[in-house]
Amino acid sequence: MRKLGLPALLVTDESNVTWLTGFTGDSSYLLVGPKLGVLISDTRYTVQISEECSGLDVEIRDARRPMHDAVATVAAAARLGALGFEAHSTSMATWERISGAISGSDGSPELVSVGMLVNELRSKKDSDEIAEIRLAVHQAERGFAAMVSVLEADKTELEVAHELEHLMRRFGAEGPAFEPIVAVGPRAALPHARPGSTRIGESGFVLFDWGAKTTGGYRSDLTRVLLTSKIPPKLETIYGVVLKAQRQGIKAIRPGATLKSVDRAARRVIENAGYGKFFGHGLGHGIGLDIHEEPRLSPVAEGVLEPGMVITVEPGIYLPGWGGVRIEDDVLVTRDGHEVLTSVPKRFEDAVVQIA
């Protein structure tokens, strides 16, 4: 913020507020600067704030007082010449109300968009955060192994997804990092399939995309394909291409590597095998308090990797009507390269499971 020459920033992104203050509620903004820090919240959270971030100044509003009014009060008290705001997480409606309320007061501050400043700081994890992500990986992997051990052919995708959530909690997760994907055969051609009533044994393979959220709020994100019966010959070829692409993507991860170049390293393998048009999404994304955060790995992403970033690497090939394969691991950027945090086996022969 000193670099930007701003005396204060209005943080409206919920995960940014949590990251900066420790407060885990919602509907609250933080006005923060080199010389001030005020959490603007409401009476539902008075006690929780005193527990989670005692010592922080707070402005508490009740149901009679709208948020923009509380923001204007705090900004006026701080006598700010300028006020940064987060354009990605401030809606047009909120911005109009806040700028209206602020410009009504004396010596109203100039509003300046600061982009994703806090999100960029969050993208580089410290050792406590990395430990939390390792824990989220552990919970997801233990839950997954337990789920595989009880997998049955006549269970539906939705039943298995619930079982997986339950088992991750069994190993300490607060809950799933996101609604798990369990997609049988042709359903796996939908990169974001919702689990439904298809039974696990209805096709020869199942795609799982799942993760755990720790009680500290950090998340993991993995994808594996399991082979449950007669293997379609095409599957082994596609699986091999995706796995090779994923390994090339991971290999490209080191400090200073451009986000584009990592995407390129994986995408090239899939394109060379003739499946380029069946891999439409980006290669990966940061994980942390949010399941999708900075940085993004894609053909159009700008920026480079830095030590402490934790990113997913998840290439896929999706053939409509037939099915799809995606393989995803979580990777930490280290000082001199990378460390793969996830360890569920991923060789083709590892993917074969016995189901009842």
Add this chain to the structure above:
Amino acid sequence: MRKLGLPALLVTDESNVTWLTGFTGDSSYLLVGPKLGVLISDTRYTVQISEECSGLDVEIRDARRPMHDAVATVAAAARLGALGFEAHSTSMATWERISGAISGSDGSPELVSVGMLVNELRSKKDSDEIAEIRLAVHQAERGFAAMVSVLEADKTELEVAHELEHLMRRFGAEGPAFEPIVAVGPRAALPHARPGSTRIGESGFVLFDWGAKTTGGYRSDLTRVLLTSKIPPKLETIYGVVLKAQRQGIKAIRPGATLKSVDRAARRVIENAGYGKFFGHGLGHGIGLDIHEEPRLSPVAEGVLEPGMVITVEPGIYLPGWGGVRIEDDVLVTRDGHEVLTSVPKRFEDAVVQIA
């Protein structure tokens, strides 16, 4: 939209997109008008869109092409003189990118904020939606009754919250409508308490705030306080005040009643009993595809109730350090009054439960 004189609206609110199209994925916008309807999405959703809303025109982008570029293409093809957008769900960053991309094209449309037009349409439910909400209530109530039947003193808030989620699914829910609140004794003073490691038997009462989400995506939202052992004398008084306030609030619900007047009817009871400053939040909110939607019942809300609206009525009294009581039901506004959709008993004597 004809009333507004707009040829098209860009819908960015995810639940509004779902409500208008049936599409349940994310990261997708809808350009809709009297003469056009184009869903702007990406390759992850191609198959899902063809299943959920076949017949709708689509503009699919891949990882190389940003959303604002796809929006500009669709808008240019439609040759629009003006384009409405949803100010509450369009971030400043998105708006800047879209307006930049659009104004670059020939005959660029004027961008006009339309407020919460679609959200207001959504606030009045049709018979299919009311049936879905009834189902969500049923799933929540069956799950809750089953949870109470297995409640044990040495279980933690978090374990019980997970058990409740599991049991709602047992009765057909896709999942919880939101992360359930299970708050023992003093924890109940936090209106939005997160379930933690406190054991159910550690105090004489427990607050539950929970709901179910159907596979169709509709939600229910209830709150009850259960008395598990020696009842603090103060509790019966406070419970009585909250219950009376809640009944007065429900009684005030009819078509044409102002949102303010319903809040007032309940809040007056709590104020008259001397607890006004311990009820800081609004009286209730609409439920549907979102857990919090239009209309809002609060001292500052504008507007009136209309048939088909489904709202929560949830007054509470929260005493920091001691505990809190909130009682919440879901109420349908009918042609000539209201119907309470929820039926978990709520008299003080009903709240007493035996736990092992």
